[in-house]
Amino acid sequence: MIKDEEYYMGLALKEAEKAGLMDEVPVGAVIVRNGTVIARAHNLREKNKQAYAHAEFLAIQKASRKLGTWCLDDCDLYVTLEPCMMCAGAISLARIHTLYYGAADPKAGVIESVMTLRDVKHVGVYPREIHAGLLREKCSTILTEFFREKRKKPKRNRANFNTEDPVK
DSSP: OOHHHHHHHHHHEEEEEHHHHHOOOOOEEEEEETTTTEEEEEEOOHHHHHHOHHHHHHHHHHHHHHHHHSOTTEEEEEEEEEHHHHHHHHHTTTTEEEEEEOOOOOOOTTTTSSGGGGTTTTTOOOEEEEOTTTTTTHHHHHHHHHHHHHHOOOOOOOOOOOOOOOTO
């Protein structure tokens, strides 16, 4: 029997797969409220030509539009990769109740890897619960495979594009 948390992270993984097919870094996010998925998103930085078009950020935007409020304090966020500083800020500002993430990001993750979000005294509001490592292996594998394939291809002419796997 699959637990609800694994089901929702599985949906986030499907979003990550969509991103990978678009040659975006394969990260996906799903926001759930009272057992109902209210928003899903995946990275769209390349397509949208926007540095902030991360899966978490886009999912928060969609959920806020759907609910008509910025305050998502009764919502849970499932994301395949540990959030970066920008996304952790958006998660805090949106008052996300529970954060679930799959793979740790030792290069840019600020929930527990590069720094610990709860140690930042002036953030003010943190998710009430944080659960790391949900479907970790699957979340890590999709990223590792993406970057392995990316390194095989000739580099694109783009400043500062990093083809290193964030979970290595």
